[in-house]
Structures are given as C-alpha cells and as structure tokens.
Amino acid sequence: MTWRIVLTACLALILALGIRWLMPTDRSATPPTSVPDTRFDYTLTEFSARFRDADNRVELVLAGPRLEHVWAERVARVEAPEFHIEPEGADWRGSAANARVLRDQEVLILEGDIELIHRARHGELRVRTERLRYDRRTRILSADTPVEITQAGSILQSGGLKIELDNNLLELTDGVQGEFEPDTSDDMAADDAGDDGGNGG
16 A cells, blocks of 8 residues: 555656646746946047146147047057147147057057147247157156257257156256257347448448
8 A cells, every 4th residue: 555655646746847847937037137337449530639637727639530449448549649738838739640548547648750849939849759658647748769859950869858847847868969050040130230330320
C-alpha cells in the first residue's frame, strides 16, 4: 500500500511540473530600471563661442569650421580655429591649425602654424610659434616651442615666451636673440623741425 502512495505522489509532482512548464510565462514583466546615460559626443560646424569670466566679461572668442567634443576625454577639438583673447582688454587675436579646449582645466591649447597679433603703439606685434597655451584661470599665455616675434622691421627669436594679460607683460625665455630696426621717426621729426627753422631764418 505504501508503494502506491509514493507512486501517486510522484505522478502528481510530475503532472504539476508539466502543467507549469506548459503554462505561458508573463512576458510583460517590467525590466529593471537604470539611470539615463547622459554622456554623449557631438560635432558642430561653423561654430562660434564666447567664454566669460567671473564678472561676465567676454575673455575669449573662439570660432572655427568644425568642433568635435569627446566626452570621455572632456576635450573639444577645433579645426582651423580663429581666436580673440581679451577683446576689450589685452586684445590678442590670431589663428592656428588646431586647438583643444580642456574643459576641466579651463585651458585652451593651440597647435600648428600659430600666429598671434597684438596692436601696439610702435606697430603691430606678431608672434609665430607651433604650440601656445592659454590658461583662463591664471590669465597667462605661454609657449614652450621656438618663438619668432616681429614688429616694425625688428625680429626677436627665443625658445619660449610668457604673456601675463593682467600686467600686459611679455617675457621671452631660452636663447633670446634678435635684430632691431632703429626707430627713426623722432629723428626725422627733429630734422624736419630743423629744416623749417633754417628756412624761416
């Protein structure tokens, strides 16, 4: 009698498992939720951007035909950038082959065929180099590659430079050498005055 009870129990278990297996499962179960992924890369064409300081003054204007942002690196790469640093203050403008904006460090790195121009009392000052770094927090422009500076026929060359925007100070470093064109404007003015005085006598 006992073996019949055991056999009946086994058959009942097998039947229950079979029915459970044949029944359709609930396919509409809610999938596990997760926080939306806000990370993304993007590309902009024909863009122009203005960067402002803590006092809401424009300190940098950056433009170019293409900007490519890489989220994982927190870097924006710019092709053929044109830039204007301190438009209403120090007033340095120029161009380069490429640029990188390091977002976390508030740094602009310019690379390749860089030309930096500044209007000065004795004529336009032109700086040429291959790598230039602008730190927006310290407000310093610096180059660690050979630099050539031209102004009114004079040429200066060095291994690097540092420009402090707040002090309007340009410092050349490493093997400075140059050729200077004498400024004869004051002498010519004096000669003209002398000639006029002679004619008047």
